[in-house]
Amino acid sequence: MSAALATRRLGKRFGRRWALSGCTLQVxxxxxxxxxxxxxxxxxxxxxxxxxxxxxxxxTIAVLGEEVAGASSQLSRVGFVAQDTPLYPALSVEDHLxxxxxxxxxxxxxxxxxxVRQLALDPRQxxxxxxxxxxxxxxxxxxxxKRPELLVLDEPVASLDxxxxxxxxxxxxxxxxxxxxxxxxxxxxxxxxxxxxxxLVLLAEGQVQLAGDADELLASHRRISGPRxxxxxxxxxxQVVEESHTERQSTLLVRTDEPIIDPAWEVAEVSLEDxxxxxxxxxxxxxxxxKAPKAGR
Amino acid sequence: MIEFxxxxxxxxxxxxxxxxxxxxxxxxxxxxxxxxxxxVKEVVARLAINPNTVLKAYRELEHAGLVTARPGVGTFATGxxxxxxxxxxxxxxxxxxxxxxxARRAGLDEESIEALFRDAVRSxxxxxxx
Numbered sequence: 001m002s003a004a005l006a007t008r009r010l011g012k013r014f015g016r017r018w019a020l021s022g023c024t025l026q027v028x029x030x031x032x033x034x035x036x037x038x039x040x041x042x043x044x045x046x047x048x049x050x051x052x053x054x055x056x057x058x059x060t061i062a063v064l065g066e067e068v069a070g071a072s073s074q075l076s077r078v079g080f081v082a083q084d085t086p087l088y089p090a091l092s093v094e095d096h097l098x099x100x101x102x103x104x105x106x107x108x109x110x111x112x113x114x115x116v117r118q119l120a121l122d123p124r125q126x127x128x129x130x131x132x133x134x135x136x137x138x139x140x141x142x143x144x145x146k147r148p149e150l151l152v153l154d155e156p157v158a159s160l161d162x163x164x165x166x167x168x169x170x171x172x173x174x175x176x177x178x179x180x181x182x183x184x185x186x187x188x189x190x191x192x193x194x195x196x197x198x199x200l201v202l203l204a205e206g207q208v209q210l211a212g213d214a215d216e217l218l219a220s221h222r223r224i225s226g227p228r229x230x231x232x233x234x235x236x237x238x239q240v241v242e243e244s245h246t247e248r249q250s251t252l253l254v255r256t257d258e259p260i261i262d263p264a265w266e267v268a269e270v271s272l273e274d275x276x277x278x279x280x281x282x283x284x285x286x287x288x289x290x291k292a293p294k295a296g297r
Numbered sequence: 298m299i300e301f302x303x304x305x306x307x308x309x310x311x312x313x314x315x316x317x318x319x320x321x322x323x324x325x326x327x328x329x330x331x332x333x334x335x336x337v338k339e340v341v342a343r344l345a346i347n348p349n350t351v352l353k354a355y356r357e358l359e360h361a362g363l364v365t366a367r368p369g370v371g372t373f374a375t376g377x378x379x380x381x382x383x384x385x386x387x388x389x390x391x392x393x394x395x396x397x398x399x400a401r402r403a404g405l406d407e408e409s410i411e412a413l414f415r416d417a418v419r420s421x422x423x424x425x426x427x
Contacts, residue, residue, distance in 0.1 A: 030349075031349070032347050032349065166345055169345040170341075170342055170345040173341045173342075173345055173346060173347060173348060174338065174341055174342050176341075176347070176348055177337055177338045177341045177342075177348035178338065191305060194305070194310065194311060195303060195305075195311045195344065195345065195346045195347065195350070196345075196346070196347050197347060198347055198349045198350065215310070215312075215353075218310055263419075263422075263423040266419075
């Protein structure tokens with residue numbers, strides 16, 4: 001199977017500012033990918049490049065095995081839910097479905113109608129008068145009824161209340177369970193990621209800081225604490241991601257593929273949220289590709 | 298039918314939580330041989346969770362011989378963890394309870410008891426390593 005998303009030295013410049021640079025990624029298909037990073041880290045830029053809304057300033061990006069170049073055959077394979085889920089406020093729910101059917105050759109009218117019924121939306125209601133949760137659900141309906149092979153969502157739940165957020169994510173996961181689809185989802189809500197995503201990409205200042213399979217990341221990161229020690233004296237196969245020291249105690253987040261056998265350390269597992277937060281710190285060291293560096297490098 | 302719950306604060310990955318909940322239900326007899334587990338779609342719709350996570354948990358349970366997937370029908374419990382495990386652990390549990398009562402009498406609070414227990418587990422492990 002070809003990669004859902006593959007980039008090589010991808011960069012995008014707006015004026016003098018590089019929103020994204022030197023971004024090399026290989027995201028496998030059939031996954032739910034969480035794209036995280038601070039504001040301005042380049043998440044939206046990367047997603048816009050993936051769906052063909054923007055063109056790279058340098059490097060290449062391929063989606064589902066095809067280079068993105070505004071090719072319409074490829075655009076029909078990708079569904080996109082943009083930030084704040086823009087719709088046509090004056091058009092009704094029904095009009096949106098009709099528009100979707102007219103614009104998309106592979107339109108699944110049954111899926112769209114069933115979803116609208118399930119959500120108890122009034123087909124004649126104008127999109128402008130829908131609640132935030134309903135608008136997001138309608139945007140998701142339009143994107144999924146295209147029957148895309150890749151679904152791209154930019155901060156889809158950022159402005160939703162907790163209940164609407166849960167409902168939206170349920171709909172999204174149900175669609176993922178029923179259809180062979182890859183999902184790339186950007187979000188600030190890293191607490192949701194653990195249950196949603198099985199692959200993680202973390203951007204910082206326009207560069208890939210961390211990328212890899214969620215289970216591998218969880219398996220290779222540990223929080224260790226014990227009597228104060230200089231982190232430079234750790235075994236070469238333990239890479240320090242984050243460290244803090246008090247007079248007597250050291251606490252480190254380390255990345256390693258080997259078991260930690262030093263009995264002086266108390267070793268604890270960490271959550272995906274812990275890992276993300278550690279790598280989001282400005283002084284964190286990048287570690288792409290989901291592999292810990294080999295000893296002696 | 299078993300209903301899964303996810304505890305976001307437990308620090309245990311969602312996939313492991315599902316595995317543990319099935320094992321737990323088998324051990325307590327809440328899930329018996331022949332019982333059907335919820336479908337992947339049902340779990341996903343209930344918990345708003347990644348379907349790959351549920352699939353992975355079910356695969357691991359199948360690998361352990363505890364469930365069997367019948368394509369197009371569903372996933373069913375086939376193994377049992379009930380009696381032998383409980384019978385084996387019964388005396389251990391009694392001894393541990395006796396020890397906890399003694400520790401309380403000695404004036405230790407729950408936190409100290411847990412710290413002491415963890416420390417003992419750790420030093421036993423260190424002795425095992427050395």
